Amino acid sequence: MPAKTANPLDRMFHPESIAIVGASTSNPEGSWVRRLIDFKYAGQIYPINPKATEIDGLKAYPSVRDVPGPVEYAIFNIPARLTPQIMTDCIAKGVKYVHVFTAGFSETGTEEGKRMEAQLKQIVEDDGGLRALGPNCMGIYCPASGMTFNTDFPREQGKVAFVSQSGAESMRLVFLAQDMGIYFSKVISYGNAIDLDAHDFLEYLTDDDETEIIACYIEGLRQGPRFVSAIKRCLEKKPVVVLKAGLTESGAGAAASHTASLAGSKAVWDAFFRQTGAIPANTMDEVADIIQAIQRMVRPQGKRVAVVGRGGGIGVIAADICERAGLKVPAFVPETQNKLLEIIPEAGAGVRNPVETTYGLGGAVDFYRRGLPIVDDDPTTDVILVHMAIDVYGGHTPDLPRIVTEAADALCEKAKTLKKPLAAALFTGGHADTIMAVVAARDKLTNAGIPVFTGVEAASRAISKYASYCLAHSG
């Protein structure tokens, strides 16, 4: 095991004590104190509220300065106008990390908001020791230490870190990933960033042993060059997915209004992605899909895909979708086609690539067992994409759950023996029964380590971007 990194931010994710300044007495259900208790944060929790002596069974203190022991981390849940005084109190107390949850600063666009933010920033800079997160942000989610900003987040610790300029997007990603069986080491919603900014967290996460994959949501940068060099160093060790929002005129206007960010030109960001090799994503679903591809797929050695599934027309459309995403669906070598013809009874059924398995998912089961090894051996393709068009059943087949389960079981069993990277696209219509059958199959497949996407479009985008990353960062 490598020696633990000495980055001082490491203790920010594992503080020994947390003070909640402005601990709520009225809504302990959704309060910061209750979140830490519910999430089994193991350190000391100090509620700070001049009007209370006890909150949620814990002794409350009128000020952070009145806490008897040391306070390592403080969360501000107070009106914006009170934050400068409380920041000064924290410095006096020797607090090391402050998370200003409070909003109402520069993001409001008002002079008063900007003035208060500048004042807060000055206090932190003058001190030079304390590190501040925010204001106007959700802060830290770190399941290993029990820190969270949402008690519905999973307790499971994973290998993915997310650095986000948007609180809502960080919630969306955690839940989207959870449904795929993917978990996080650290999530940071960093807001207006008077002190700690995206590049600080990237630098920390580069050497963080708990993190293997990093994703970022960025609207605008305050310190572009530091971000670029942080990303570059990070990419030498770990894949980084970047959703840069505001790359269109419409999006840039929206970003200016959301976080007062200067979105930057598309040309500049195109150059950024080209020069750094960061993996670009356009939507949060795509971020989750790419993370899943990275975490679950064997590294693709190229961008040629073998497409396997039911339905000739579905295969033609799938081939078009793959090529539009930057992949190719080339014909198998004749030897592969001849071997496939032996196990697919109908003459003329697709064996060229895409492979059209026989009608029904029963035929799929048989093909997974006997056909996938043949496809796996074909020398013209690098990746196997299996699609299951559950929607063809329209939710009306009474034994749909059994059929889908059998197909998923057969794929899970065979997947262990394949050499090539494998991905599955399960597409469903909107019928509740097919959706539930797909959810069950998805959980089976992801538990077996197979990445599952909601369709060929989502799958091909993620595969293409991951393959580009692998080809650029070989080794």
Added chain:
Amino acid sequence: MPAKTANPLDRMFHPESIAIVGASTSNPEGSWVRRLIDFKYAGQIYPINPKATEIDGLKAYPSVRDVPGPVEYAIFNIPARLTPQIMTDCIAKGVKYVHVFTAGFSETGTEEGKRMEAQLKQIVEDDGGLRALGPNCMGIYCPASGMTFNTDFPREQGKVAFVSQSGAESMRLVFLAQDMGIYFSKVISYGNAIDLDAHDFLEYLTDDDETEIIACYIEGLRQGPRFVSAIKRCLEKKPVVVLKAGLTESGAGAAASHTASLAGSKAVWDAFFRQTGAIPANTMDEVADIIQAIQRMVRPQGKRVAVVGRGGGIGVIAADICERAGLKVPAFVPETQNKLLEIIPEAGAGVRNPVETTYGLGGAVDFYRRGLPIVDDDPTTDVILVHMAIDVYGGHTPDLPRIVTEAADALCEKAKTLKKPLAAALFTGGHADTIMAVVAARDKLTNAGIPVFTGVEAASRAISKYASYCLAHSG
């Protein structure tokens, strides 16, 4: 009401009698005879099978020539090698329409298959009276007359017609549309088209009073010029959505293998869409989405969208997605922004466009009631797109169904009063509870006539393509 068209194909969809040549005795559950009975086809059904005297309670005949009364329509469910003789029998009997379900012809790529198909084609041409559908196709679904190739299809009659070179894709579209509450007048899976081809059905549907919207799935054309002129004439009366599969190199190879189609170059098809004004779609989900936009939205007068929903970052990404789909998300006029500021309490919340409603779906309900009329009056936007990010809840909020239902109810209520076209994007993660909440909300909204899409990406593509069609075909 206009006079009924005299197109002779009309009777093909409403025949007075149907003979099933090769009526199955072994699997009546999935048989052609049982389908017609189950679907309440009201005409005479004649099972033809030399080895049976009765099938499914109906008298069976050894040959179509032995049927006592007239036979208007015949379905061939027999081995390919028998089809020439049976075709000759049908001509002798005076059958008007034949559907050759049987496969094993040119699509197999074998010389024998091509030879038999040429022979069948010659027999039909020599007769000059009988019209043939197929071979190698699913045939006709027409809920009004009780004809179907899948008994799980809905009995409801709708306004959409689908002309498809793929049987599986026609099943996918019917079920996808059903889940959106959209139904069909006629669906035709036409296969190898020795006689009746896509353009014949387009010409018929152009004047069909039961059809208001037409969609086509095409891999390749046998008679390009006739298809182009049929589409042009059709578009003078009705919108036509075309999914041309095989436009990429990968897809063209797949199409050659699937239906022996020459896919045609992308340049030729780009020119086709430019010259005809047909609405292009890339996936079957997109076909369904565009149909929904056409059927449910007031005609957009432009491509500028007002985006309304929870989450600042979600709004920025949504604006980017819209612009990438060919739409714009411009700033509202100051008057609109000022009015919105009055009802959105937080200073700095997005009122520029996208509109960031207050946190939670409770805030959404209030915004729908008080904010949507303000957005509706804004002069800089043509369409309102409301997004609900149900996935932010991660499926963990116990009263999620109630919250989502209240939001959907409020939107349904307010939608009636809006002048602008309205669309809703409901996006969910993969948690079963959020999915079910979204399905319930979707049904509520679509029942109220509001088009619902699975995300901003799907919504913006459909809106953009429908708006382009409306701008090109004003009136």
